[in-house]
Amino acid sequence: MTSTTSRRARPTAAPARAGSRTRSRWDRFGLPSLLLAPLLAVILGVVGYPIVRTVWLSFHEGEYLMTGAFNGVDNYTEIFGDPYFLAALLRTTIFAVVCVVTTLLISLAIALVLDAGSWAARIVTVVVLLPWAMPRVASGIIWKWMFNDQYGIANWLLVSLGFDSFKGYAWFNDGFASLVAITIAVVWHSVPFIAISMLAGLRATRGEVLEAARVDGAGFYQQLIRVRLPMMKPLLTILGVMSTIFAYQSFDHFLVMTTPPGGPSHSTEVLSLLTWLQAFTVLDQGVAAAMAVVTFVLLAGITAVYVKLSKEGT
Amino acid sequence: MQRPWNSALKVITATSAAAALMLASACGSDDAAEGNATGEVTGAIDVWMGDPIGAAQQPTIVQLAKDYETAHPGTKVNLRFLGADAHKTYLTSIAGGTVPCVALIGNTWSPEFAGLQALEPIAQDPASMKGVYTQSMIDSTVLDGVSYAVPYDTGVRALIYRKDLFDKAGLAAPKTWDDVLSSATRVQQDNPGVNGFGIVGGNQWYWLPMIWNWGGEIATQEGGAWKAKVDSPEAVAAFTFYADLLTKHKLAPEGAATWQGADASKAFALGQVGMMVGGSWDLKTILAQNPGMEQQLATAPLPAGPGGNNDTFAGGSNLAIFKGCDNKATAKSFVDFLMKTDNLVPVTTKIGLLPATVDALEKERTSGSFSTPLLKAYAEQAPNTRSIPPVSTWGKVEGTGAIVNAMQAIMNGQKTPDAAMKELASQIDAAIGQQ
Numbered sequence: 215m216t217s218t219t220s221r222r223a224r225p226t227a228a229p230a231r232a233g234s235r236t237r238s239r240w241d242r243f244g245l246p247s248l249l250l251a252p253l254l255a256v257i258l259g260v261v262g263y264p265i266v267r268t269v270w271l272s273f274h275e276g277e278y279l280m281t282g283a284f285n286g287v288d289n290y291t292e293i294f295g296d297p298y299f300l301a302a303l304l305r306t307t308i309f310a311v312v313c314v315v316t317t318l319l320i321s322l323a324i325a326l327v328l329d330a331g332s333w334a335a336r337i338v339t340v341v342v343l344l345p346w347a348m349p350r351v352a353s354g355i356i357w358k359w360m361f362n363d364q365y366g367i368a369n370w371l372l373v374s375l376g377f378d379s380f381k382g383y384a385w386f387n388d389g390f391a392s393l394v395a396i397t398i399a400v401v402w403h404s405v406p407f408i409a410i411s412m413l414a415g416l417r418a419t420r421g422e423v424l425e426a427a428r429v430d431g432a433g434f435y436q437q438l439i440r441v442r443l444p445m446m447k448p449l450l451t452i453l454g455v456m457s458t459i460f461a462y463q464s465f466d467h468f469l470v471m472t473t474p475p476g477g478p479s480h481s482t483e484v485l486s487l488l489t490w491l492q493a494f495t496v497l498d499q500g501v502a503a504a505m506a507v508v509t510f511v512l513l514a515g516i517t518a519v520y521v522k523l524s525k526e527g528t
Numbered sequence: 529m530q531r532p533w534n535s536a537l538k539v540i541t542a543t544s545a546a547a548a549l550m551l552a553s554a555c556g557s558d559d560a561a562e563g564n565a566t567g568e569v570t571g572a573i574d575v576w577m578g579d580p581i582g583a584a585q586q587p588t589i590v591q592l593a594k595d596y597e598t599a600h601p602g603t604k605v606n607l608r609f610l611g612a613d614a615h616k617t618y619l620t621s622i623a624g625g626t627v628p629c630v631a632l633i634g635n636t637w638s639p640e641f642a643g644l645q646a647l648e649p650i651a652q653d654p655a656s657m658k659g660v661y662t663q664s665m666i667d668s669t670v671l672d673g674v675s676y677a678v679p680y681d682t683g684v685r686a687l688i689y690r691k692d693l694f695d696k697a698g699l700a701a702p703k704t705w706d707d708v709l710s711s712a713t714r715v716q717q718d719n720p721g722v723n724g725f726g727i728v729g730g731n732q733w734y735w736l737p738m739i740w741n742w743g744g745e746i747a748t749q750e751g752g753a754w755k756a757k758v759d760s761p762e763a764v765a766a767f768t769f770y771a772d773l774l775t776k777h778k779l780a781p782e783g784a785a786t787w788q789g790a791d792a793s794k795a796f797a798l799g800q801v802g803m804m805v806g807g808s809w810d811l812k813t814i815l816a817q818n819p820g821m822e823q824q825l826a827t828a829p830l831p832a833g834p835g836g837n838n839d840t841f842a843g844g845s846n847l848a849i850f851k852g853c854d855n856k857a858t859a860k861s862f863v864d865f866l867m868k869t870d871n872l873v874p875v876t877t878k879i880g881l882l883p884a885t886v887d888a889l890e891k892e893r894t895s896g897s898f899s900t901p902l903l904k905a906y907a908e909q910a911p912n913t914r915s916i917p918p919v920s921t922w923g924k925v926e927g928t929g930a931i932v933n934a935m936q937a938i939m940n941g942q943k944t945p946d947a948a949m950k951e952l953a954s955q956i957d958a959a960i961g962q963q
Contacts, residue, residue, distance in 0.1 A: 278644055280623055363783030364795070384783030387940055473730035473786040474929025478936035479943075494616060495927025496959075 265510070272507045276499030289504035299505070302476075302483040309393060309484060310461035316401050317408055317457050318450075324405065325412035326438075339410070346406035354470035357399035361385040361471075368395075386472060389481025396471055396482065400464050408453050415446040451524035455517050462513055465490065485509045567857045572604035574628035575862065578614020580681070580845065581632060585878045592875070596865050603858055615923075622646045629853035630862055632680060635668035635844045636916055636926065642676040643920020648849040648856065651675040664842035665884045667915035677846035678863055679884035681876045684913055685734065685840050686905040688796065688811055689803040691826035693719055701828035705741065705769060708803070708831050712779050715802035724779035726792035726804030727770075729939060732931040733841050734789065734805050735770045740914060742766035743835025747917040747956060754919055756956035758934075759949045762835065768945045771938040785939045797821065805830065807843070808880050808898075808906045827905040829912070842913035844884060882910050917960065924959035 272289055275282030293299045324342060328335045345353065361368045363384040372380035385391045419442040427441045443450070465486040469475045475491065476483035485505060493502035581589060586609055593605040608628070610617050615637060621627050622644055633641065641647050651657055654675040657666045665679035687708075689701060693715050702708040712724030728734040739746055744762030747754045757763060773779050780801075784792070793810045795801045797817035804810070815822055832838040847866060849859045865871060869888045876883040877897045883889055892898040893907035916922060925931065934952040937943040943951070 278619070278623070363781055364800075382781055382783070384781070384785065386786045387782055387936075473788065474932045477730075477929055477933055478786055478940060479933045481942075491928055496924045497619070 268503045268506050268510075271499055271503035274500050276501070276503065278497050281499065285500070289500045290508075292501060293504055293508070298480050298483060299488060301480070302485055302488050303508075305393075305482075306462060306484040306486075309397065309464075310458055312397055313400055313404070313461035313464070314454065314457045316397070317404050317461075318453065320401065321405050321408035321412050321453075324409040325416055328409070328413050329416040339413070342409055343406050345403055348403070350403060350466035351470055353403055354399060354467040357395065357402075357467070358386075358471045361395045387478060389478065392472055392478075392482045396464075396467050399467050399471065400461065403467075404457055404460050408457055411449065411453055412446070415449040416442060419445045447524055451520050455520050458516055458520075459513055462486070462509060569600050569858050569861045570602040571855050571858055572606060573630060573853070573855050573858050573862060574606045574608065575630045576608045576610055576614075576618075576628040577632040578610035578617070579612045579634070580683075580879045580881065581609060581875075582611075582879075585875060588875050588878055592866065592871055595871075596862055599865075600858075600861065603862075605862065625852060627850040627852040629850060629855055629859040631848050631850065632845050633677065633848050635665065635677075635679070635842070635846050636922060638669050638677045638846050638848065639671040639918040639920050640923050641848065642671040642674075646851055647676040648851050648853070649674050649676055650678055650849070659886060661884050661886065662842065662882075662889065662910055662913065664913040664915045665844060665846070667918060668842065668844075669846055670918050671920060677848040678867060679844065680847050680866075680872070681844045681879060681881040682884045682889075682910055682913070683807050683809065683843035683881045684906055684909045685805050685807045685810075685830065686909045687803065687828045687830055688806045688814070689826060689828070690715070690722075690801075690824055692824040693722065693802055694826075701826065702803075702831045705738070705831050705833050709773065709777065709779075712773070712803055713777060716779060719802070721800065722802050723781060723784075723795070723800055724777070724802050725773055726787075726796055726801040726806075727774045727780040727784035728787050728789055728792050728805070729774065729785035729936060730788045730791075730932060732926075732935070733843065735767075735935065736931060737840040737914070738766040738770055738833060739763040740839045741831075741833025741835050741837060742769075743833070743837075747919075747960065749917075754917055754957075754960045756953040756960075758956060759946070759953040764945050764949045766833065767935060767938055767949060771935065771945070774939055775941070785936055793817070808882075808903060811902070812880050822902070825902075827902055829905050829909045837912065838909075839912050839914050840909065842910075842915060844881065846884075882907060919960040921960050925956050928955075930955045930959075 271281065273284060273286065275285050275288075328339055328342070331338065360366050363369065363382050363386075366385075368385070369380045369383055372383075383391075385395045423445065424437060424441060427437050432440065463486055464484065468482060468484055468487045469490070472478070472482045476487050486509070489502050489505040489509070492498050492505060496502075575593070577589065589609075590607060593607055596605055597603055615634065618627075618631065618633065618637070618641065622641065627646065638647070650669065652674055654666055654670050654673070657675060661679040662682055665682055666675065669675045669677040669679060687701065694700070694711065697711075697714050697718055699711045699714060702711050708725065714724075716722060716724035736746070739758065739762065742762040742765050744760045744766060745757040746763075747756045747758075749755075774782070774784055780787075781795075789806065789810050790813065792801065792804050793806065793813040794817065796804055796806075797814045799818075799821075806814075811827065814825070830838040830840055847863050849856060849863065853859050867885065869883070869885065869891060872883045872885065872888050873892065873896060876888070877892070882898060883892060889907065889910060893904065898904060898907040930952055934948045937948040937951075938945050942948075
């Protein structure tokens with residue numbers, strides 16, 4: 215309503231300022247542009263240039279860190295003709311879905327506990343944040359140790375619980391078991407940030423609306439699903455986008471926990487790892503850039519879907 | 529410690545120096561780009577060293593550089609230690625044109641850097657180096673018939689075994705891979721909790737040389753182009769034999785399919801392994817973790833395969849002079865200085881590796897640090913070594929883990945040995961074939 219009135223008001227206001235028309239244009243566009251220019255230049259430099267450069271590189275030969283001749287879509291035909299790349303594409307997507315769903319559910323559970331809790335919850339909040347503060351390579355190494363077949367705590371725990379088949383079980387001999395271990399490590403690392411963000415979101419839903427729901431006799435689950443989560447939708451969308459990007463870009467854990475990286479026998483190769491291998495061990499920047507572009511397009515597409523879904527709801 | 533802005537400054541000064549040089553050459557003499565065209569040993573050189581020169585060896589190198597400067601007034605050696613990430617640093621410096629004068633590089637990188645036109649030839653005819661250096665190390669410096677580096681240190685593997693357990697069973701050190709199988713089986717049966725053989729599925733250098741032992745080749749040159757031979761019956765049999773040690777004979781925990789050398793060493797130090805293939809550095813690790821084990825273990829040269837040899841891979845480093853160096857006279861003189869037996873041996877001893885010159889090796893074997901009963905086997909193994917195919921693109925094979933993936937595919941039954949080796953052959957061909 216307000217926007218329509220102001221839009222209608224504009225023509226009447228215009229004649230009054232007709233004398234200073236050039237100045238007003240300067241005020242409205244010139245000065246803001248001038249003030250924004252340094253920031254825009256920085257954004258273009260650190261975000262725009264690398265993206266444009268990566269796309270440009272992906273259409274060129276790029277052996278040995280040296281940019282060669284234009285080769286059209288050769289790099290793309292090469293990667294899409296490679297069964298290991300296609301397998302990695304599918305694997306990364308499944309891994310991301312599992313990671314995102316698990317992360318969001320665990321984070322929500324933690325956030326609800328923290329939200330309901332008293333002063334003690336504040337101390338727990340700090341503890342919950344700790345995994346986030348740990349460097350990913352370090353956490354990867356620790357998780358690898360925990361899943362060690364001979365001395366790992368995971369096997370010890372499982373055997374103690376009565377699962378005797380886990381005695382000496384080699385998690386990293388098998389692609390699926392490796393992915394389970396890596397998923398646990400990645401989720402452990404990404405939960406803190408999402409949980410704290412959700413806690414903030416939950417706090418914001420307290421107040422009149424929730425009070426009204428309570429008076430109307432809504433139980434805990436009804437309050438959560440009918441009132442609080444819908445109110446948090448914009449936040450949940452952003453968290454969904456962030457954890458999806460986070461999952462697609464998981465790299466450190468894969469590099470540290472599997473031998474050789476992406477092994478055994480190609481069974482844990484994901485997009486980020488293959489891109490890195492192409493760039494820094496095969497030394498083919500062109501193919502690596504093509505892989506990066508594919509990941510970028512994929513993530514941009516997923517983000518667009520998230521945003522659309524969140525808009526449809528409101 | 530080298531600070532990042534120091535190297536940035538160095539790049540800037542190097543660039544401006546190069547610009548000044550170009551100006552000078554434009555104005556005057558043609559060979560100004562050579563810098564020290566007169567061949568006089570004077571001025572500064574940049575010297576970079578990465579792995580295996582770690583914190584323990586750096587003081588020795590720093591002292592050698594000082595000694596050199598004293599012996600050659602007017603020279604200055606600027607040392608930079610790169611650590612374990614050296615390969616990427618060199619590649620970036622080559623791409624960016626800011627190379628050092630002298631560099632200690634991994635021996636498998638030598639053909640790669642030479643292929644990038646980054647290295648100064650050392651000898652037009654590698655045969656002239658024969659008898660001066662360990663032969664396999666000379667081979668590692670060669671690309672297309674020209675040698676591009678000077679062999680510096682050699683790392684070889686030998687057999688490390690539990691002498692106490694072998695004596696108890698009346699077994700001698702295995703001479704062949706069949707002996708390895710029978711004695712490992714026996715040791716494992718006799719001693720509960722001990723695995724017969726330390727499998728290192730995650731690191732190709734512990735078993736790739738078995739292809740040679742079986743009489744096969746990794747790749748051969750056919751009319752100038754390299755062709756993978758890992759799908760030959762000999763190579764397939766060698767890989768199958770090693771995989772069987774784990775899957776059929778169960779001589780190691782199943783997790784050994786992804787073990788690295790350090791995992792096998794750790795298990796050995798804990799008394800859980802009866803025998804393993806290991807480098808002198810692995811032996812060092814074992815004894816550091818369990819000093820009491822010195823009395824219980826022994827070493828022997830590697831077992832021979834059906835092919836009649838026990839050849840293994842010669843790991844190690846070479847000294848190279850970069851083409852972009854503007855003070856080659858001093859660079860060459862510094863390399864000669866480092867290669868003198870009296871200067872070489874203190875460094876290699878500190879690393880725990882063998883010197884790559886025949887002269888120094890003999891000294892180490894007979895009276896030096898490799899003359900002890902425990903290390904002698906390494907000095908004896910050194911002549912029985914080979915180099916990987918000297919191709920500029922070998923890094924693609926090594927870096928992608930293709931060889932380890934093939935072994936693991938056989939070990940976990942994902943592929944038949946024939947299929948896995950056929951795939952590996954095509955991957956190697958794709959990487960090194962187009963020469």
